[in-house]
Amino acid sequence: MRITRRGLLASAAAGAATSIAAPALAQGAAGRVIVIGGGFGGAACARFLKALDPRLDVTLIEANPTFISCPFSNEVIVGLRELKEQEFGYDGLRKAGVKVAIQSATGVDAAARSVTLGDGTKLPYDRLVLSPGVDINWTGLPGYTQAAAERMPHAWKAGAQTLLLRRQLEAMHDGGTVVISAPANPFRCPPGPYERASLIAWYLKTKKPKSKLIVLDAKDAFSKQRLFQNAWKALYPDILEWVSLSSGGKVNAVEPDSLTLVTDFNRFKADVANVIPPQKAGEIAALAGVTDRSGWCPIDPVSFESKLQPGMHVIGDAAVMGAMPKSAFAANAQAKACADAVVRLLAGDKPIEPRLINTCYSIVQPDYGISVAGVYRPQKDLFVDIEGAGGVSPIEAPATTRAMEAQLAHGWYKTITSETFG
């Protein structure tokens, strides 16, 4: 099922000798690929498509000229880092030969195989890769509207929301109450709410020690739970309180005017309220017809091709990936495997079954990192854990191990952003 080296080289040579005006697919493996969404999935996929087959016509469509990274944005919220360190442009992709269209994609015509841009342009494709990330599900939590998010920031898409939450924390008096609302699964970055809770607790402990942090959770279990809870007990015993689903932690509604979060039996009045709301696949996924009733995108895990729309592939947070979490590492790993599959499919070959890895670090205080890792293989319509592999950091470990993981976390960030954006 592999593309033979002879075949690859022969078609490469043919492409070089043929007029570029000829129909793309008639030349062999080359073709037109559009990638929508310039995050850890889409930008990496576009780069790798071009690297795997330089003759491909690869266009990245992204609405914003600068990408703002969510990983490490929790450090920005508590002043350990500046937003500028989260920002990446697309010059690296342009240098690699990827066409970058800074436009919003407003529609996909599956029959005509074209994407419509905000300015009305229609771009044709042979294969389309959708990596739209998440959108807030604005109908998922009563009271939580776009206007409410200006008072009760989600900060679950990095940028202005990140800075808003930071300013609110900075403006809060010592002795105030911060409330975080964590959603039910699935959502972007499963350990993210708990890393954020840890770092906000660290901020309060060091800057505003009379303050409290309450985490209201729509779940009874979460990623790296024992590691987080042990760290909270050791580091933030008088500051951080986690309220599980079964203890009445699920937020049913919010009242932004009074910064109140409403649960079954209680009303929590906050001085700073960080509402991490329910999410869904980025809007273009629904417009393209690749979402199912869950709001997420079912795929074939070998090719990443949509189960609903042939010729369209979905990677990253928007897709249903089974055991793989919605993380930057996962999106980047999927992007590379998807690029490989797309190149093979364009050449009339079959994709090979991928092995994917995920590693997610969380910072619980500046020199204290923990991680979860997994190795995955396709099974039916999902990725499953390879048994015996993966898992979390040791529950008991010396401070040197935690410090090493914090260093590895920062190294990972430099590596993944370099690989994705160049």
Added chain:
Amino acid sequence: MKLIAATFAILLAAPAAWALEAPPGAMACSGCHATSASVDTPAPRLVGMKADDILAAMLAFRAGARPATVMDRIAKGFTESEAAAIAQWYATQPN
């Protein structure tokens, strides 16, 4: 080998000099193990290492015989032959 060299020559102009023959799992390693020498990270760079050294490390991580943070957990997800293929592939990447 000539054909492999020719493939790399074609890909050398690209940002990441990947070959289509990457065995399953190999491209996921670079999420932590930078391909570019200019990235400052404690995770060692695999490009430029010898295949035997990569494989020996993977087997030691798998057996719990080498101190690790995450690699003990990840190495267990690969059989010896899968790890050997990944090691061989990294060893042949242009440095």
